[in-house]
Amino acid sequence: MTQISSTNxxxxxxxxxxxxxxxxxxxxxxxxxxxxxxxxxxxxxxxPETWWAxxxxxxxxxxxxxxxxxxxxxxxxxxxxxxGYDKKNMAQDLAELITHLGYSNAYVAGHDIGAHVAFSLAAxxxxxxxxxxxxxxxxxxxxxxxxxxxxxxxxxEGSGYTYPWWVAFNQLKQLPEQVLAGRIRIIxxxxxxxxxxxxxSIDTSDRAVYAAAYDTEAxxxxxxxxxxxxxQDIEDSKxxxxxxxxxxxxxxxxxxxxxxxxxxxxxxxxxxQIEESGHFLLAEQPQKTAAAMxxxxx
Numbered sequence: 001m002t003q004i005s006s007t008n009x010x011x012x013x014x015x016x017x018x019x020x021x022x023x024x025x026x027x028x029x030x031x032x033x034x035x036x037x038x039x040x041x042x043x044x045x046x047x048p049e050t051w052w053a054x055x056x057x058x059x060x061x062x063x064x065x066x067x068x069x070x071x072x073x074x075x076x077x078x079x080x081x082x083x084g085y086d087k088k089n090m091a092q093d094l095a096e097l098i099t100h101l102g103y104s105n106a107y108v109a110g111h112d113i114g115a116h117v118a119f120s121l122a123a124x125x126x127x128x129x130x131x132x133x134x135x136x137x138x139x140x141x142x143x144x145x146x147x148x149x150x151x152x153x154x155x156x157e158g159s160g161y162t163y164p165w166w167v168a169f170n171q172l173k174q175l176p177e178q179v180l181a182g183r184i185r186i187i188x189x190x191x192x193x194x195x196x197x198x199x200x201s202i203d204t205s206d207r208a209v210y211a212a213a214y215d216t217e218a219x220x221x222x223x224x225x226x227x228x229x230x231x232q233d234i235e236d237s238k239x240x241x242x243x244x245x246x247x248x249x250x251x252x253x254x255x256x257x258x259x260x261x262x263x264x265x266x267x268x269x270x271x272x273q274i275e276e277s278g279h280f281l282l283a284e285q286p287q288k289t290a291a292a293m294x295x296x297x298x
Contacts, residue, residue: 008033008077011052011209015059018067020077025096027084031077032070032097036062039130040103041297042094043069046112046137047170047223048188049280050076050213052206053111056286057293064294065107070097072117074222076213085225086232087139091120098128107297109133111282113226116140116233119265122247123240132247133293136254136279138261140233162194170227177220184215195253195279202283242267248296250289252277270296 008020018035033051041061045053051069061067071078073090084090094117098106108129110118119139122129151163166187169176180187188210192202214223242265249258249271262269272292277284 011055015055017062018058022077023097023100025100026089026093028073028079028081028093030070030073030079030093030097032068033058034066034068036065036067038065039297040098040101040106041065041067042098042106042108042118043067044072044094044108044110044114044118045069045075046110046114046116047226048184048191048214049112049210052209053280053282057282057290060286060290061293065297068101068106070094072114074225080218080222085222086229086236087116087120088124088233088236090117091124094118094121095125095128104128105130107131107133109135109293110137111135112137112279116226119243120233120236122243122245126244129245131297132243132245132266133296134247134249134258134262135289136251136258136281138249138254138258138265139237140230141237141261142234143261144230144234166191167227167230170224171230172224173221173228176224177217180220181217182215184220185211188214192280196284197276197278198284202280206283240265244268246296248272248292250274250281250292252281252285253279272296 012018018033020033023030043054045051051071054069058067058069073093074080074085105128108118108121115134115137116139118132122132188207193199213219244267247262247266247269249262251258251271252274255273258271262271274281274285274288281289
């Protein structure tokens with residue numbers, strides 16, 4: 001297994017009642033942190049975070065559910081293989097994890113790249129997902145090709161729109177890890193500072209956790225592979241029927257995008273807006289986000 005320089009011991013000390021575990025599924029070892037009692041709730045983080053992205057909501061959710069926060073393939077303390085980063089295959093990782101844990105189905109929530117995996121899990125293994133939550137991000141569709149390659153007009157500096165240059169940059173192979181290994185904190189700080197309304201909601205210690213997880217050639221290569229699989233993810237999306245289970249979109253900066261996409265992707269859907277937050281709503285508005293999740297899950 002690929003290891004990162006920091007351990008989870010200090011992080012777990014801040015979350016009484018949670019333990020870390022590993023599971024061998026679909027050819028990889030996945031690391032996860034679990035705690036609480038009730039119906040299982042799988043939490044999937046995205047770039048550039050780890051399971052720690054959910055640490056502010058995990059104690060709240062654990063009062064009602066068995067919370068299982070997973071480092072997805074290529075993240076944190078999970079394996080970082082050379083292949084297998086299309087979201088359909090990553091969904092297979094999670095399908096086998098649910099079965100490995102002894103459950104016939106689970107609630108599933110995902111943020112950012114984790115939302116892509118969560119959606120793919122629901123699309124490819126609908127019987128395993130009783131309810132689905134997408135946090136600020138829909139699954140890739142052909143509409144992604146409409147993202148402009150140059151920031152112009154309303155995307156200019158100071159307009160409030162953050163041009164997602166990293167979507168293109170992370171498509172590159174070899175160069176990002178050669179340039180950024182040992183310096184990934186520069187990228188992380190830029191992303192957090194531009195996508196948060198309250199920059200301090202992901203504080204210095206949180207950023208150090210994420211930097212430790214990504215600041216190697218393997219960590220950068222693996223996380224970029226999530227983006228490099230978008231073409232396959234988009235092709236796979238064309239084959240998916242509308243999701244049969246209840247789906248909740250919780251959006252801050254991604255509210256309008258979820259409102260646009262979910263009517264075409266689900267038979268039972270609703271979207272809740274989280275105000276006074278940027279993209280990282282789990283960090284900026286954990287109470288509001290957890291409340292919306294629990295109201296939906298019951």
